[in-house]
Structure formats: C-alpha cells, structure tokens
Amino acid sequence: MPLRIANQVRRGPAVTLWVDGQALDAFAGESLAAALLAAGRRALRQSSRAGTPRGVFCMMGACQECLVRVDGKRALACQVAVCDGMRVETGAAG
Amino acid sequence: MTRDPEILILGAGPAGLGAALALATCGVEALIVDSGSAAGGQVYRPLPGAFEPGDASGLGPDYREGERQRRLLADSGAGTAFGRLVWSIGTDLRVDALGPEGPESWRPKGIVAAAGATERVVPFPGWTLPGVMGLAAATILLKSQCVLPGERVLVAGCGPLLFAVANAIRKGGGQVVAVADLAGPGAWLHALPALLGQPRDLLRGASWMARLRAQGVPLLFRHGVREARAAGAGLEVSLGAVDAAGRPIPSASEKTLEADSLVVGHGLIPATEAVRLLGAEVVFDADAGGWVPRLDRDQRSSRAGLYAAGDGAGVRGAAAAFLAGRIAGMTAALDLGRIDAGHHARATAPLRRRLARARRFGRAMARLMAQRPGQVDGIAGDTVVCRCEDVTRAEVEAALERGAADVNQLKSWTRCGMGPCQGRMCGDTVGQIVAARTGSREAAGAWTARAPLRPLGVDALAGDFDYADIPLPAAAPL
Amino acid sequence: MAQIPVGEPYDAAVVGAGVMGATTALFLARGGMRCALIDAGGVCREASGVNAGTLTLHMTRAALIPYAMRGWEMWKAAPDWLGGDPGVTVTDGLSLAFTAQEAALLEARVEARRAQGAPIEIIATSRARAIEPGLTDRFRLAAHCPMDGYVTANLTGMAYRRALVEAGVRLYENAPVTGIEAGDGGFRLAMAGAAPRARRLVLASGVWLEEMLAWFGLRIRIKALVNQLIVTERLRPVMRSVLGVASGLLSLKQFANGTVLIGGGWQGKGDRARRTTEIVPDNLIGNLRLARYVVPALAETRIVRSWLGFEAETDDALPIAGPLGGIPEAYVIGCVHSGYMSGPYFGRLLAQNILGQAPELPLFDADRLLVAPSCT
Ligand SMILES: Cc1cc2nc3c(=O)[nH]c(=O)nc-3n(C[C@H](O)[C@H](O)[C@H](O)COP(=O)(O)OP(=O)(O)OC[C@H]3O[C@@H](n4cnc5c(N)ncnc54)[C@H](O)[C@@H]3O)c2cc1C
Ligand SMILES: Cc1cc2nc3c(=O)[nH]c(=O)nc-3n(C[C@H](O)[C@H](O)[C@H](O)COP(=O)(O)OP(=O)(O)OC[C@H]3O[C@@H](n4cnc5c(N)ncnc54)[C@H](O)[C@@H]3O)c2cc1C
Numbered sequence: 049m050p051l052r053i054a055n056q057v058r059r060g061p062a063v064t065l066w067v068d069g070q071a072l073d074a075f076a077g078e079s080l081a082a083a084l085l086a087a088g089r090r091a092l093r094q095s096s097r098a099g100t101p102r103g104v105f106c107m108m109g110a111c112q113e114c115l116v117r118v119d120g121k122r123a124l125a126c127q128v129a130v131c132d133g134m135r136v137e138t139g140a141a142g
Numbered sequence: 143m144t145r146d147p148e149i150l151i152l153g154a155g156p157a158g159l160g161a162a163l164a165l166a167t168c169g170v171e172a173l174i175v176d177s178g179s180a181a182g183g184q185v186y187r188p189l190p191g192a193f194e195p196g197d198a199s200g201l202g203p204d205y206r207e208g209e210r211q212r213r214l215l216a217d218s219g220a221g222t223a224f225g226r227l228v229w230s231i232g233t234d235l236r237v238d239a240l241g242p243e244g245p246e247s248w249r250p251k252g253i254v255a256a257a258g259a260t261e262r263v264v265p266f267p268g269w270t271l272p273g274v275m276g277l278a279a280a281t282i283l284l285k286s287q288c289v290l291p292g293e294r295v296l297v298a299g300c301g302p303l304l305f306a307v308a309n310a311i312r313k314g315g316g317q318v319v320a321v322a323d324l325a326g327p328g329a330w331l332h333a334l335p336a337l338l339g340q341p342r343d344l345l346r347g348a349s350w351m352a353r354l355r356a357q358g359v360p361l362l363f364r365h366g367v368r369e370a371r372a373a374g375a376g377l378e379v380s381l382g383a384v385d386a387a388g389r390p391i392p393s394a395s396e397k398t399l400e401a402d403s404l405v406v407g408h409g410l411i412p413a414t415e416a417v418r419l420l421g422a423e424v425v426f427d428a429d430a431g432g433w434v435p436r437l438d439r440d441q442r443s444s445r446a447g448l449y450a451a452g453d454g455a456g457v458r459g460a461a462a463a464f465l466a467g468r469i470a471g472m473t474a475a476l477d478l479g480r481i482d483a484g485h486h487a488r489a490t491a492p493l494r495r496r497l498a499r500a501r502r503f504g505r506a507m508a509r510l511m512a513q514r515p516g517q518v519d520g521i522a523g524d525t526v527v528c529r530c531e532d533v534t535r536a537e538v539e540a541a542l543e544r545g546a547a548d549v550n551q552l553k554s555w556t557r558c559g560m561g562p563c564q565g566r567m568c569g570d571t572v573g574q575i576v577a578a579r580t581g582s583r584e585a586a587g588a589w590t591a592r593a594p595l596r597p598l599g600v601d602a603l604a605g606d607f608d609y610a611d612i613p614l615p616a617a618a619p620l
Numbered sequence: 621m622a623q624i625p626v627g628e629p630y631d632a633a634v635v636g637a638g639v640m641g642a643t644t645a646l647f648l649a650r651g652g653m654r655c656a657l658i659d660a661g662g663v664c665r666e667a668s669g670v671n672a673g674t675l676t677l678h679m680t681r682a683a684l685i686p687y688a689m690r691g692w693e694m695w696k697a698a699p700d701w702l703g704g705d706p707g708v709t710v711t712d713g714l715s716l717a718f719t720a721q722e723a724a725l726l727e728a729r730v731e732a733r734r735a736q737g738a739p740i741e742i743i744a745t746s747r748a749r750a751i752e753p754g755l756t757d758r759f760r761l762a763a764h765c766p767m768d769g770y771v772t773a774n775l776t777g778m779a780y781r782r783a784l785v786e787a788g789v790r791l792y793e794n795a796p797v798t799g800i801e802a803g804d805g806g807f808r809l810a811m812a813g814a815a816p817r818a819r820r821l822v823l824a825s826g827v828w829l830e831e832m833l834a835w836f837g838l839r840i841r842i843k844a845l846v847n848q849l850i851v852t853e854r855l856r857p858v859m860r861s862v863l864g865v866a867s868g869l870l871s872l873k874q875f876a877n878g879t880v881l882i883g884g885g886w887q888g889k890g891d892r893a894r895r896t897t898e899i900v901p902d903n904l905i906g907n908l909r910l911a912r913y914v915v916p917a918l919a920e921t922r923i924v925r926s927w928l929g930f931e932a933e934t935d936d937a938l939p940i941a942g943p944l945g946g947i948p949e950a951y952v953i954g955c956v957h958s959g960y961m962s963g964p965y966f967g968r969l970l971a972q973n974i975l976g977q978a979p980e981l982p983l984f985d986a987d988r989l990l991v992a993p994s995c996t
Pocket of ligand 2: 635636637638639640641658659660661662663664665666667668669670671672673674675795796797798824825826827828846847848849871883928929930931932953954955956957958959960961962963
C-alpha cells in the first residue's frame with residue numbers, strides 16, 4: 049500500500065533521488081524524511097555509541113536521528129526538501 | 143543582511159505571527175525569523191512549495207487557518223527572514239542566524255521569543271527503533287507531507303493528539319491497530335468543563351474518539367507501551383496497564399500487537415533555550431510542560447527587552463499562542479514608546495478575555511499531556527534514556543550514586559544530554575530522574591543553554607575564507 | 621571518613637575545589653591531616669571541569685615548563701595516584717606557523733621553551749604531515765613535542781571526588797564561603813549552615829581569589845579571562861595529535877569518541893561575580909575558521925555546542941602559590957597558566973610545603989603582586 053495519501057494534495061513534479069546509489073522516486077518539494085519513509089527506507093543511520101539503527105523520529109529538526117549526507121553535506125532528512133538528482137547517503141555519522 | 147529591526151520575533155508559529163501583526167498595527171518595524179520556509183509553526187505548517195491543495199476538505203481546518211495566517215502576515219508589512227536558524231542570542235540582544243546566504247546577525251531593541259515546543263517521549267525499551275516516531279511528529283508527516291507513518295499504525299501516549307492522529311491515519315487510508323492512552327476516560331471527563339469553553343475543539347475531539355470507536359479501533363485507556371521490538375519489517379509492541387501516575391502495573395497482563403509503525407508521544411515541552419540563553423528567569427511548571435520563563439501579565443520576561451509567548455512560554459495551544467503573541471507585540475510597542483499605556487490597555491483588554499478562555503482550554507489539554515512522574519519512575523535500568531549517547535537509566539543512576547547532584551553535573555560525568563540533540567530528547571526525563579533524588583525539579587536544575595541552539599555545519603558557519611580573513615587576536619604571552 | 625567532633629578545628633581548610641584546591645586537599649589528607657574542602661559549587665565544576673584538557677608544552681609559559689612537565693607525568697600516571705578513569709591520552713603535539721611572522725614567533729618560542737627543558741623541536745613539514753596526516757599542507761613551519769596529550773576534563777570532578785572521599789577529606793559542596801575570620805590558632809569560615817574552623821587555610825578559588833584575598837586586605841589584581849570552547853559532533857577519525865599554532869590561539873584534538881574539541885583561548889564575555897558567561901559569535905566563527913583551516917576535514921562535521929570558563933591571570937601572568945605573607949598558616953594557590961596540566965603538580969607541591977617537606981621546585985610568592993592600598 050502506498051503511504052502517500054491520495055486526493056488531499058496535488059504533489060509537485062515527480063523527481064528522482066539517488067539514495068546510496070539507488071534511484072528513489074519522490075515529488076519535488078517533499079521532505080526528504082517523508083520521501084524516504086514513503087519508500088520504506090526507515091533505518092537511516094546507527095547510533096554512535098551502541099551502533100543501533102535509527103530513523104526519522106521528531107520530524108522537526110530537534111532529535112537529529114535522521115542525519116544523512118545530502119550532496120556531500122550533513123543534513124537532517126526532515127529539514128531538507130527534495131529536488132531532482134539529489135544525492136543522499138545514509139549512515140552519515142562518523 | 144536586512145537592516146536591524148526594532149523588534150525581532152523568534153518563531154513564525156501562531157505566537158510569533160500574533161506578535162508581528164500587533165507590532166505592525168503600532169507601526170513598529172518587526173522582523174520575524176524562522177528556520178522553516180514559511181510561517182505557520184507546528185500546527186499550521188504549510189504544504190511543500192510545489193504542492194497544491196487537492197480536495198481541500200481533506201486537509202482540514204488547520205490548513206485553512208494556516209493559509210489565513212500567512213495571508214495576514216504578508217499583508218501586515220512585517221519583515222520576514224525564513225530559512226534562517228537562530229543559533230545565538232547575546233545579552234546585548236544580538237541575534238545570530240545561519241541561512242542560505244551564510245551567517246547573518248541583527249541588533250534589535252527587543253526580542254519576542256516564540257520558539258514553540260518539542261515533543262516529549264518518555265523512554266521505553268525499543269523507543270529508538272526505526273519505525274517508532276513521535277505523535278506530534280506524525281502530525282507533521284500527515285498534515286504537511288500527506289504521508290502516512292505506516293500502513294498499520296499503533297498510536298500510543300497521551301493528550302489530544304492521540305485521537306487527532308489516529309483519525310487522520312484512518313482518513314488517509316491507513317489502519318490503526320489500536321490507540322493506547324495513558325489517561326483513563328475519566329481524565330477526559332475531568333477536563334470537560336474547561337473544554338466546554340472551546341466547543342468547536344471539544345466537538346472535534348469528541349467526534350474523533352466516537353468515529354474511531356465506531357470503526358472498531360480498539361481504544362485502550364490507562365495503557366502504556368511496555369516495549370517495542372523489531373519483527374520482520376515491522377514492530378511487535380507490548381502494551382500494559384498503568385496506574386494514575388503513569389507507572390506500569392507489574393501484575394497487569396501484557397497485550398502484544400503487531401504494527402508497521404508505532405507513533406507515540408507524551409506531550410510537549412516548551413522550547414526555552416533562547417530565553418535561558420539570555421539569563422531570563424525560568425520556573426518549573428509541570429502543567430505547562432516543564433520549565434517556562436517567568437512572565438508578567440504583559441508577556442515581559444525578567445530581562446528588559448525580552449518577551450515570550452506561545453507554547454515556548456508554557457504549553458497552552460495554538461489559540462492561546464496567537465493571543466499571547468498579540469499581547470507581547472503590543473507590550474513591546476508600549477515599551478518602545480510607540481503607543482501609550484491607554485492604547486495598550488484598550489488593545490489588550492479584549493485579547494486578555496479571549497486568552498483567559500483559550501488558556502483554560504489549553505491548560506486542560508496540557509494537563510492531559512503533562513509528564514507523569516510514575517512513568518519516568520517505571521523506566522527500566524537497561525533502557526536507553528539519552529538517545530544520542532546511548533546512556534541507560536542504570537548509568538544515570540550510577541552517576542547519581544557517585545555524587546552527581548544536578549542534571550549538568552550528571553551530564554559531565556555520563557555524556558547524557560551531550561549529543562547533537564543537545565539534551566532536548568532526554569532533558570525532561572533526566573530532570574525527573576534526578577528530581578527523584580534531589581526532591582524537586584528546581585533542585586535537579588535544567589541544562590545550561592548554550593550556542594549554537596541547533597547543530598551547525600562547520601562549513602556553512604565558517605564560510606569561504608583565506609587565512610587573512612581569520613580575525614586572529616594578539617598572541618598569548620610567552 | 622574521619623568524624624570531626626563539633627567545634628574541633630580541622631588541620632586544614634581548603635577553599636575552592638578546582639584542580640588546585642582538590643589536589644592540595646588530597647595530598648594533605650594523605651599526609652595525615654584532617655582536611656576540609658569547601659566549594660561554592662561542586663568538585664572541579666569551574667575552570668577545572670570545563671577546560672580543554674590539553675596537556676601541551678607548546679602553549680605553556682616558558683617559566684612554567686618544569687612544573688608542567690611534572691604535571692604531565694602526574695596525569696599520565698593518574699590511575700596510580702588519583703584512581704578512577706579520568707580519560708588521559710598521551711600523544712604527539714604539533715605547533716604550526718602559517719606566515720613568515722608566525723614562523724619567526726614559533727622559532728623564538730621553541731627556543732625559549734627548550735631552554736627550560738621542554739623536548740620541543742622544529743621539524744620538517746613532511747615529518748609534521750607524517751605525524752598528523754589530517755593536517756593542511758598550507759603551513760610553513762612546525763614544531764613537535766612528544767610529551768603532549770589531553771584529558772577528558774568533564775570527568776575530572778568524578779575522579780577527584782571519589783579520591784577525596786576515599787582519602788577522608790570532608791567535602792562541603794554548594795557551600796559558598798562568604799568570609800573568613802583569622803584568630804588565635806586558626807581560621808573560622810563563614811558559610812550557610814556551618815562555620816568550620818581550621819588551623820591552616822588554603823585559598824584556591826581560581827578567578828575568585830581576588831575577592832577572597834581582599835578579605836585579608838591583600839590587593840592583587842587578577843584578571844578573569846573568559847575562554848570559549850567549541851565541540852563538534854562525532855566524526856570519523858581525522859586527526860590523532862594535539863594541534864596548536866605559534867601564537868597559542870588554537871588547541872585542537874579529536875577524542876576517542878570522534879568528537880573534536882576546538883579551543884585556544886578565544887575570548888567570550890563573562891561576569892565573574894554572577895558566574896555568567898556567553899560567547900562572542902565572531903570569536904566563535906574565528907576560532908572555527910582557524911580550526912577548519914588547520915584540519916580541512918572538519919568541514920564535514922557540525923558543531924554541537926560551545927561553552928566557556930573563567931581562567932585567572934595575574935599582572936605578570938605567573939602563578940601565586942605558597943604561604944601568604946603576614947598571615948601565619950595561610951596559603952594561596954592559583955593563577956597558573958596551563959593550570960590544568962600543571963594543577964596536580966602545583967597542588968602536591970603546596971601540600972608538601974604545608975606538611976613541612978622541602979618543596980622540589982620553588983613556589984611563587986604572592987607579595988610581588990601586591991597593589992599598594994590607596995591611601996584614604
Ligand atoms: C511537532 C509538533 C506538532 C504539533 N502538531 C499539532 C497539531 O497537529 N495540532 C495542534 O493543535 N497542536 C499541535 N502542536 C502544538 C502546537 O505546536 C502549538 O500549540 C502551537 O503551534 C504553538 O504555537 P507557537 O507559535 O508557540 O509555536 P510553533 O508553532 O511551534 O512555532 C515556533 C516556530 O519557531 C521556530 N523556531 C524555533 N526555534 C528556532 C530557531 N532557533 N531558529 C529559527 N526558528 C526557530 C520553529 O521553526 C517554529 O516555526 C504540535 C507541536 C509540535 C512540537
Ligand atoms: C575554557 C578553558 C580552557 C582551558 N584549557 C586549558 C587546557 O587545555 N590546558 C590547561 O592546562 N589549562 C587550561 N585552562 C586553564 C585551567 O583550566 C585552569 O588553570 C585551572 O583549571 C585552574 O584551576 P583552579 O583550581 O585554580 O581554579 P578553578 O577550577 O576555577 O577552581 C576554583 C574553585 O573555587 C571555587 N570558589 C570560588 N569562590 C568560592 C567561594 N567564595 N567559596 C567556595 N568556593 C569558591 C569555585 O567554585 C571553583 O570550583 C583552561 C581554562 C578555561 C577556562
């Protein structure tokens with residue numbers, strides 16, 4: 049079942065992101081966190097000390113759990129709007 | 143860099159917006175700064191830029207209210223600086239932000255702190271698993287991204303967002319496995335008189351609950367999450383009964399449910415970092431969500447030139463935030479000498495009446511979302527309390543045993559609260575754990591606030607520079 | 621812990637539980653004295669708990685090199701005399717110069733420190749890069765010292781507190797001393813809830829020494845430097861040494877957990893009486909630029925926090941440590957540059973002196989700094 053809710057909105061143009069080298073379809077302007085969740089990409093990094101998997105948690109830029117690398121720079125997936133061709137690497141910490 | 147405004151407003155949620163509109167009516171030059179891309183804050187988040195409302199009724203009243211507020215702001219003539227994260231505020235009221243064009247700073251004559259709240263999630267085993275997310279977090283996903291947190295979702299925690307989220311998930315086509323509320327149905331009845339003051343919101347809440355019941359969604363009152371475990375691509379979640387203080391009842395049987403996602407939240411915590419950075423006095427008010435600035439009736443903090451409003455000054459909800467923001471704006475205009483006391487009194491009197499009503503409602507809601515000490519008390523020793531540094535409750539207790547006397551000393555000794563979330567996720571829990579030994583939250587203390595208010599990229603902050611651009615001070619003595 | 625009968629004076633009361641006071645108290649107690657240690661806050665929570673923890677001779681005042689070298693040895697052996705795990709790492713230290721002027725400065729400073737016995741030498745830039753692969757290649761000159769390293773300063777209080785309690789030192793925490801009365805046979809300390817008496821007094825109150833010395837009519841100017849520090853979030857290993865620059869304005873190291881600590885004495889603002897501090901944003905950015913310039917890989921990470929602490933400095937930038945002239949059985953210790961590195965040694969030295977042993981190195985008489993009281 050697709051997690052994107054139909055009807056409520058007309059989404060922006062379809063775009064393609066590259067997440068760890070794999071293509072991922074999304075819509076322009078969508079939050080990267082939402083696009084990753086909608087694609088079933090839930091584990092985004094490992095915690096620094098215990099190495100346990102982490103993913104989107106607070107959606108508002110506070111918890112820092114969704115830290116990834118976007119076009120080479122550390123960024124929070126929940127604070128980034130996607131655009132076509134964006135390159136995302138998960139497992140960004142360390 | 144825009145030129146210095148007379149008043150800088152930190153946060154463009156309803157509180158900041160209220161302040162901006164009030165200041166505009168008094169002819170005061172105000173600048174509203176927010177890290178988001180448009181006004182609205184957490185409740186009235188805009189849709190992503192390239193999105194258009196489809197069937198607008200599906201988006202609900204919050205979306206329409208947000209659009210209305212954004213129009214009001216645009217028409218008011220207030221200055222805006224979106225996409226700017228405020229990372230430092232000095233006692234000289236210098237405000238430093240980092241935005242798309244690099245570092246910027248302003249020196250206003252006054253500041254309205256309207257930074258909102260962050261979500262409280264009281265730790266349980268498995269709360270760090272991917273697939274577990276905040277309840278307020280889910281509202282953002284649902285309302286602003288129109289994305290479900292999962293196909294089959296377990297909704298747990300406390301407060302009004304529980305039923306709002308469960309309902310939105312259903313409406314969006316998802317399945318709600320169950321709703322587990324720490325409160326009993328009695329708690330809602332208890333809140334009823336205060337809720338009657340805002341019949342529209344009351345109706346919304348009541349209809350959410352009724353609809354879920356009609357749809358056969360199990361509603362588990364006085365239940366909390368005992369543990370979440372990864373199971374295949376999803377989760378297995380154990381729930382159990384809790385007492386009135388939120389403490390798990392050990393003898394009660396556990397119920398285990400399978401879900402894709404667990405959405406869980408235990409209320410909101412006022413974001414007071416900016417206020418504390420300026421050394422304004424804060425007091426602990428459990429019913430308002432935690433530490434809040436001490437304010438006079440006109441929204442002045444204990445520091446001249448600093449005002450506060452909205453959830454960041456005590457969780458009271460969006461309606462109260464907007465009204466308090468307007469009062470803060472009028473007061474700032476008064477203190478700048480732009481309006482006289484009579485004008486201030488006339489303008490704020492009707493706002494105060496409405497605010498009193500909104501606050502009654504907000505307080506009742508906030509009480510449902512206040513931290514339950516028994517819930518914290520029930521956290522098991524091997525549960526991670528500090529997500530960033532993977533510090534367990536047992537490690538916290540060991541440091542307390544060794545003599546750590548307040549939250550900041552505890553932090554030094556254990557790294558609890560030292561990670562990139564800057565203690566936002568664990569602070570409230572740890573404060574309560576320490577308070578269980580020191581006797582009060584006041585004695586346990588609050589994290590010392592420091593710049594940067596959020597982690598900042600070295601590259602973005604340092605910018606492009608040559609060696610000669612480094613403002614080297616004089617060498618240290620030999 | 622030795623129970624003190626009510627009214628019975630301690631052999632020594634130490635005011636200020638920073639690294640200076642705490643070490644003094646520890647060695648006094650181990651030397652057989654019944655000792656009280658009093659602090660307005662907790663053990664090592666001011667400068668001694670928030671400092672950068674650098675153990676470097678590159679930045680140590682030349683005149684203090686012999687003391688700092690002994691301090692370094694003590695930190696290295698901390699598990700033996702302090703116990704616990706204060707997180708000591710021994711590694712190479714490099715100091716760099718980027719301009720011709722800085723190169724001249726570096727050469728002069730290396731010379732002066734070598735004259736005092738520091739094992740520092742100028743090395744080829746290629747060797748510097750071999751020692752520290754994370755370095756920029758834009759420096760002109762480098763100096764190396766094998767005797768360097770760092771301590772995880774935030775753990776200092778935990779380690780000292782346990783050692784003090786085990787040694788039988790009576791701790792008074794969150795107990796600001798508001799006045800001290802000198803009388804026959806000892807001192808009486810004024811503080812809320814208790815008024816301990818002691819035959820000997822040690823003042824070890826860091827930047828607050830100025831105020832405390834004034835209680836005895838001794839006027840000594842003590843400047844309060846407000847040093848800023850910045851820490852990053854965890855990052856893959858990008859450096860292994862302690863890095864500094866000729867001017868002393870950088871101290872940079874990466875802890876085992878991956879975080880990088882950036883300091884160097886860039887100044888913030890503070891009010892020592894109210895114990896409040898705040899950053900100067902331009903200085904934070906300046907310090908950050910310098911760090912990023914020296915280790916380019918820092919561009920990858922994010923800063924998570926900054927903080928500040930008060931460091932004491934006398935008019936001649938040299939310590940005060942020893943008996944207080946004119947007040948029998950009163951001692952002072954503080955204002956030691958690189959005072960964290962040297963603290964354990966200074967504390968032990970003063971304790972030896974108080975215990976009647978011949979100190980190994982000379983102490984620093986406070987009298988030299990007395991400001992003549994203005995006639996009224
Ligand atoms: C995640 C979340 C979801 C919520 N969802 C709902 C909901 O669905 N329904 C509901 O009734 N209530 C909801 N609430 C509660 C709601 O946020 C408040 O009642 C209301 O928004 C308070 O308004 P405010 O103006 O005080 O703060 P907010 O609306 O939170 O606005 C604060 C603003 O300050 C900005 N800000 C904060 N710090 C900085 C900084 N350092 N630099 C720049 N900008 C900054 C933020 O970006 C934000 O836009 C939610 C709260 C949270 C935390
Ligand atoms: C940010 C920073 C970075 C530094 N980096 C380094 C470094 O990398 N390497 C290095 O070697 N040195 C460094 N230093 C210097 C070093 O930290 C100090 O020299 C050293 O810690 C001083 O120790 P102290 O015991 O004299 O003072 P403090 O540690 O300041 O202790 C003084 C104590 O006296 C107490 N006190 C004051 N007044 C009263 C009162 N009225 N009653 C009771 N108690 C009182 C205070 O509460 C405090 O605990 C740094 C300093 C700072 C601030």
